[in-house]
Amino acid sequence: MQYYQPLLLTPGPTPVPNSIMSAIQLPMVGHRSKDFEDIADEAFKGLKPIFGTKNEVLILTSSGTSVLEASMLNIVNPDDHIVIIVSGAFGNRFKQIAETYYKNVHVYDVTWGEAVDVNDFIKFLKQLNHRVTAVFSQFCETSTGVLHPVHELGHALKNYDNSLYFVVDGVSCIGAVEVDLIKDKIDVLVSGSQKAIMLPPGVAFVAYSDRAKDRFAEVTTPRFYLDLNKYLSSQEQNSTPFTPNVALFRGVNAYVELVKHEGLNHVIKRHYSIRNALRTALKSLDLELLVKDDSYASPTVTSFVPKDKEELTYLKDQLKSRFNITIAGGQGHLKGHILRIGHMGKVSPFDILSVVSAIEILLTESRNKNYIGKGIAQFMEVIKHES
Numbered sequence: 001m002q003y004y005q006p007l008l009l010t011p012g013p014t015p016v017p018n019s020i021m022s023a024i025q026l027p028m029v030g031h032r033s034k035d036f037e038d039i040a041d042e043a044f045k046g047l048k049p050i051f052g053t054k055n056e057v058l059i060l061t062s063s064g065t066s067v068l069e070a071s072m073l074n075i076v077n078p079d080d081h082i083v084i085i086v087s088g089a090f091g092n093r094f095k096q097i098a099e100t101y102y103k104n105v106h107v108y109d110v111t112w113g114e115a116v117d118v119n120d121f122i123k124f125l126k127q128l129n130h131r132v133t134a135v136f137s138q139f140c141e142t143s144t145g146v147l148h149p150v151h152e153l154g155h156a157l158k159n160y161d162n163s164l165y166f167v168v169d170g171v172s173c174i175g176a177v178e179v180d181l182i183k184d185k186i187d188v189l190v191s192g193s194q195k196a197i198m199l200p201p202g203v204a205f206v207a208y209s210d211r212a213k214d215r216f217a218e219v220t221t222p223r224f225y226l227d228l229n230k231y232l233s234s235q236e237q238n239s240t241p242f243t244p245n246v247a248l249f250r251g252v253n254a255y256v257e258l259v260k261h262e263g264l265n266h267v268i269k270r271h272y273s274i275r276n277a278l279r280t281a282l283k284s285l286d287l288e289l290l291v292k293d294d295s296y297a298s299p300t301v302t303s304f305v306p307k308d309k310e311e312l313t314y315l316k317d318q319l320k321s322r323f324n325i326t327i328a329g330g331q332g333h334l335k336g337h338i339l340r341i342g343h344m345g346k347v348s349p350f351d352i353l354s355v356v357s358a359i360e361i362l363l364t365e366s367r368n369k370n371y372i373g374k375g376i377a378q379f380m381e382v383i384k385h386e387s
Helices: 018-024 034-046 064-073 089-101 118-126 150-160 210-218 228-235 246-262 264-284 309-323 349-367 374-386
Strands: 058-060 081-086 105-109 132-138 165-169 188-192 204-208 301-305 339-342
Touching: 018 246, 034 058, 034 246, 058 064, 058 228, 064 089, 064 132, 064 165, 064 188, 064 204, 081 089, 081 118, 089 105, 089 132, 118 150, 132 150, 150 165, 165 210, 204 210, 204 228, 210 228, 246 264, 264 301, 264 349, 264 374, 309 339, 309 349, 349 374
Parallel strands: 081 105, 081 132, 132 165, 165 188
Antiparallel strands: 058 204, 188 204, 301 339
């Protein structure tokens, strides 16, 4: 059977709504013109509620990894001691960036698929016997589908040492979670365009506290393109220090309008309802979830464990070749062991119902056991209850 409409359910990039595509395709304007200044001003201001900040959000024309790097280079001096929480492939990326520039890097390892234990982490800090300048963590670890308790962690860190800077990678969840830099005690929060913000790849975002802004001006670590002071200075003139992706700035504004129309609270609720329904459906299909604790399961990506590598390959390949549905495999040492379904941004319960239905068919064929209707029924019961 031919399925003409592809369904992209990876943890990024994600499908782009038509209204955003229309905005991106408008005629080009000069990036040093009043036209662009108006576009940029709207974008800088429009993202504030998404990131839970009272300051305008910086926009860089680059990938999500660029703002991971920028968040470090603008907070940490060469001789500072820093701690990286590593619970997956993107925590490991923070570690790799840190070890490229700094020598006093301390790593707190968390079992992949589990969330950081806040009390244990504070004990880890206490036994270091060094004054730690900054702690870096994921909000959502994309490679596993874990959502860390960022609010609790932020408060615990500041109770331990109020001078610490708390830096959070929100690339795969901002736009789908509630966040408030002041309430969550976050100093720098970064994200990318191609996840829950449902733009094409190509721009990245930095939200910051007032004390982080002051810190940017003090840090001596060399940087050029990623010097956030340049972006702050240009932002005062509704501009950027380097050539911006004009089309994606327009896309940001179209995205903000979509969120206003749906309501940010409703956007967040939709993501959590889909998470809950998908987890329930997968368990009903005898598929093990990597993240066992529901309270730490991401609202944007769900990881599950097929019974063996043969089944993993079969599911992933057949979803693509027979049903035109693309999901993702694992990363790092989880490659070949898990599959990941992205459900963020432009996603509805009925999009996810499609992949649940397809998995039912494939498991029925491969396991010689009838799964037809089992996942769908469980999925829709949750959606009905949470609607």
